[in-house]
Amino acid sequence: MASSEDSPHIDKGKGREPSADPSERTPLLASQSYTPRDDTDLQTTYRSRRRLWSKLIFIFLVTLSICVIAFIVVAVLAYSYAARIKLVSSDELLERAVFVRGPDRLDILNITDDGGIWVNVDSRVGVDAGAMIGVNSEDDDGIFRDIWKSLGRWGIRRLDRITLKLTTIHISPQADPSTILASLDTSPMDLPLTTEPPSDSTWLTQVSIPVFIAPTRNASALLQFVRRSWQDGTVAVQAHVDRVVIQGGSLNDNSWRRMFDQRRSEVYAAIHMKIPPLPGLPMPGPNAPFPSISDLITLETFGVSSEPDTISLYARATVVDPIPPSFNFSSPVLPFIVSLPSATNSSAASTPVATVHTEPFSLTHPNITLHIAGAVLPIPPSSTPVLSGFVANYLRGQSSPIIISSPYFPSHLIEANFPGPSTKPKLLRNVTIHNMKLVPKGTIFMATGTVYARVVLPLGMNISMDVNRILPDVLVFDGDAPLRVLSNVNEDGDPAPPLPDPLPERAFARIRPDNWLDSLSQADEVPGDEGSVYTVTADLVDVPLQILPGREKAFRSFVGKIIFGTDGAVAGLLGSTAVAIDVEGLPTGEAGEMELSGLPFRGSVIVGKKSL
Structure with missing residues (x-):
């Protein structure tokens, strides 16, 4: 039997007791041992990584291809749309x-x-x-064309x-x-x-x-x-x-x-x-003349008032509004200059007489209401006759040509007519000759007396004035004068205006002084429906009573009524007169005097036996 020393050593699973003094060779984990991987595991890991990289590269290449293709498609589409825009003409x-x-x-x-x-x-x-690039859908569009247009509409929305x-x-x-x-x-x-x-x-x-x-x-x-x-x-x-x-x-x-x-x-x-149909205007066309400014504007009220340094003007007018009701317009204050043409009606020789402005206004239908205010400009002495003619026309109820311009548009001149009052004014009223006497002198009769008249200005004309002189031109009738106006007697201040042709019935004589008659005027109380009122008187001294041609028999008949009548005879007076006035605030002429001619009147006078 073998001895114990010769028996083989059996490992019981217990390690050797570590050395009390560790060295640099001592393992960090004494209780574990390192076992290296085999080649199979390493190959498996390498193949997995290659497959991952392959997938990533494939995805990247596919994505890049898609992006490139999309970019090319978008570029082609954009180029095609831009090319279509360039081909479209401006009119189209x-x-x-x-x-x-x-x-x-x-x-x-x-x-x-x-x-x-x-x-x-x-x-x-x-x-x-x-519509501009042709991508609006149509019923006959195919699949590819519809896709092409859809992309175009998407681009427009973007x-x-x-x-x-x-x-x-x-x-x-x-x-x-x-x-x-x-x-x-x-x-x-x-x-x-x-x-x-x-x-x-x-x-x-x-x-x-x-x-x-x-x-x-x-x-x-x-x-x-x-x-x-x-x-x-x-x-x-x-x-x-x-x-x-x-x-x-x-x-x-x-x-x-x-x-x-x-x-x-x-x-x-x-x-x-x-041009659509415009309210208040005729239909446009070859036989329709363009309406004038006077046809579009209606002067409703017109006022003049004297002030110490100027003459103030105000008016209210309506203008036909041809603009459709859906259109809105607002205007600021608009300045204008009103001028009067010369006798030749040449705008180049016009005389500025007033500066006016319109208040802000907006469009109203059927008419626009304009409120106008302004003042009379200083008038040079050489232009006094032009202004006098304008005022005389207005007082006779007649229109006058005017020229309207604006300081903003000095080269644009508008020719229009300034209308007379809607109701013809009766400026001279109660015209008569007080204490009239007919005194024979040789083969003619001389008339003597005091001319009397009331001057009643139209409503809105509140003017302070003095009537300095008058120059009447009177036809005398056997009985009351007819209800008519002698438009060709003393219209233009002619020293010897012609007689009317034909002569009115029952007219037998004419009284017209050779020179102006000095006159006196006095302001009267103003009624509520009139303008300023003045009483004017002038002495008539030894003015010839001119028997009209062929009316000697009518004159003898009138004288017979005076001699054999108990209450005298009525002599009708019909004619016109010129007046020279001073208007407060109106710097005209050397002394501010203005002459108005052709002012019509109608009156009467009773001639008794004592008048012969």
Whole structure:
């Protein structure tokens, strides 16, 4: 039997007791042992990683391919849309894609010293971009064409809006493009884009745009264009713009939308607009003359009042409003100058007589009411006859030509007629000759007495004046004078105006002094329905009683009534007179005197035996 020393050692699972002093060779984990992996595990891990990288590279390449393809498609589509836009002419673009309704409101903001007008225009505008590039859907579209158009509409919705910048717009008659009627300058406009809009106008966007308008200074060319358009019944103009810039996005947009940039030079657009029926105006056409200003304006009230330093004017007038009710307009204070033409009716030789202004007004239907105020300008002595003729016409109930201009548009003159009062005024009333005597002197009779008359101005004329002199021209009738006016007696201040032809019945004599008669005037109480009232008297001393040709028998019959009658005979008086007056506040002539001629009157006088 072998001894214990010779028996093999059996490991019981217990490790060797560690050394009390560890060395640098002592393992960190004494209780564990390291077993290296085999080659199979390493190969499996490597293959897994290769498969992951392959998938990632495949996904990246597919994504990149899709992006490249999408970019190419978008680029091709964008190029095709841009090419279509470039092929569309300006006229076609305006006709198919741009829709304008209005203007709905027009506000005058300012009028510059050189005649330009700043206005704010409210209109409704829409841009059918789908029609512009041809991507609006149609019934006969195929699948691929529908997809192509859908992408186009999607791109328009992403672009959303455009900014439109225009240089100065020149408006000319289409028949004569070389004549500029007006020039317009606008600020950049922000316009939304639309595709497939509805058939009504609900999709249009309300815009408010400030516009500077510089009308032509060639007034005759403008008037000729208006008259020709009225005869044609159509307004045909051409708009010319040197440069148009269309950019994507709003005014202050700096995003990718700015990549959309279209520029056009020398853009011409023809604009035709049929003149619709206008309330208060005749239908336009070849046989319809353009209505004058006098046909459109009705003077309702007119007033004149004297002040120490001036003559104040005020009036209320109505103007036919031909503008459709949907259009709104507001006007600021507008100044005007009223001038009187010379005897030759030449506007170049006109005399400014008053400066007036209209109060702010807006459009009302069927007529616009204008409130006008102003003052009479200083009148040079050389122009006194022109003003005298105007005043005399008004007091006779007659119209007079006037010329209206504005300091803002000095080259634009409007010729019109200033109407007389609606009711013909009876200026001279109760005309008679007090203490009239007929004294024979040789073969003629001399008339002596005191001419008496009441001067009653029309309603609204509250004037302080003195009647200094009168020059009557009277026809004497056997009995009351007829109810008529002798329009050709003393109308123009002629020293020897002709007799009326034919002579009125029962007229037998004429009384007309060779010289003016000094007169006195006194203000009377003013009735409620009249203007200023004055009593005027003048002494008539030894003025010849001129027997009318062929009326000697009528004169002898009248004298017989005086001699053989118990109450005398009634002599009718009919004629006109000239007066020389001083008006307070009116600086005319050397001493402020103004002569009015051709003022008609009718009166009577009783001639008794004591008068012979």
